[in-house]
Amino acid sequence: MISGFSDRHSTRAAVVGLLPSPNPRHGCLKLRVDFGAGGAQMFDCQVRPRRDARHLRLRVRSADALLLTCPLRTSRRQMIAFIEQHVDWIQTQVATVSKPLSALAWLRKNPSLNAHGKSLEVRFFTAARRPEARHRFVDEGRAIALFAGVNASARVGPRETVEVQRSLREFAKEVLAARVYFQAERLDLENMPTRITVRDQRSRWGSCASSGALSLNWRLVLLPPELADYVILHELAHLRELNHSSRFWALLERYDPQRKAHEGALNALSERLMSVGRNDAG
Numbered sequence: 001m002i003s004g005f006s007d008r009h010s011t012r013a014a015v016v017g018l019l020p021s022p023n024p025r026h027g028c029l030k031l032r033v034d035f036g037a038g039g040a041q042m043f044d045c046q047v048r049p050r051r052d053a054r055h056l057r058l059r060v061r062s063a064d065a066l067l068l069t070c071p072l073r074t075s076r077r078q079m080i081a082f083i084e085q086h087v088d089w090i091q092t093q094v095a096t097v098s099k100p101l102s103a104l105a106w107l108r109k110n111p112s113l114n115a116h117g118k119s120l121e122v123r124f125f126t127a128a129r130r131p132e133a134r135h136r137f138v139d140e141g142r143a144i145a146l147f148a149g150v151n152a153s154a155r156v157g158p159r160e161t162v163e164v165q166r167s168l169r170e171f172a173k174e175v176l177a178a179r180v181y182f183q184a185e186r187l188d189l190e191n192m193p194t195r196i197t198v199r200d201q202r203s204r205w206g207s208c209a210s211s212g213a214l215s216l217n218w219r220l221v222l223l224p225p226e227l228a229d230y231v232i233l234h235e236l237a238h239l240r241e242l243n244h245s246s247r248f249w250a251l252l253e254r255y256d257p258q259r260k261a262h263e264g265a266l267n268a269l270s271e272r273l274m275s276v277g278r279n280d281a282g
């Protein structure tokens with residue numbers, strides 16, 4: 001049963017429009033769902049009122065479509081309250097039904113990358129010839145332009161998937177290494193990493209070897225800056241404590257006082273982000 005709607009100002013889910021529905025007895029809502037650190041996403045939500053339904057039931061039909069079954073006289077507000085209670089569940093379900101996106105497709109939906117602790121807007125550029133640098137900071141450092149291929153028409157289409165993936169990997173190599181050294185210096189660390197590599201790991205954000213070599217996932221640049229920093233600080237803490245002992249967590253908490261919140265936000269995003277660019281060649 002659903003009762004109590006005191007949280008009228010909650011904004012985790014909101015109806016932003018109505019859509020034509022194939023069945024006139026059913027409604028279709030355009031919903032905006034806020035996943036917190038995971039960003040906001042739009043969904044088409046089919047509403048199916050049923051005489052025999054005693055409770056509200058929600059299904060995730062695809063990466064951007066929901067189905068809500070409800071008793072006949074369910075108010076719009078009751079529907080939204082129900083959806084708001086299930087925002088975290090929706091996020092998990094969306095991650096499992098979503099197909100892997102190429103890096104280019106991901107950036108078109110989420111046009112931002114982090115560098116030097118800031119979130120930058122992403123743009124693409126094409127050129128008649130391959131440029132020496134595949135990326136450049138533009139708009140006084142507020143945006144990043146990625147090379148998307150040799151193309152006279154300057155249109156970025158699906159053929160550019162591979163070029164964008166390469167540009168992104170090169171960008172990640174540069175900015176992630178710079179950020180590791182920035183954080184190591186900020187913390188005045190005695191042990192510096194002996195080597196930093198940026199790779200295409202399937203499920204790990206980063207790792208630290210006993211030799212002091214750090215290995216980071218290129219997808220870190222897709223995260224909000226504070227979460228990328230969390231991973232970097234986590235690996236830097238391993239330079240002193242190569243384990244997950246209580247001493248390690250205490251040290252990491254000194255490096256990142258918000259480490260618990262950051263860890264939770266990272267876990268919520270990981271599954272979805274780890275599939276980005278999975279099938280891109282190059």
Ligand SMILES: [Zn+2]
Nearest residue numbers: 234238243244
């Ligand atoms: Zn660890």
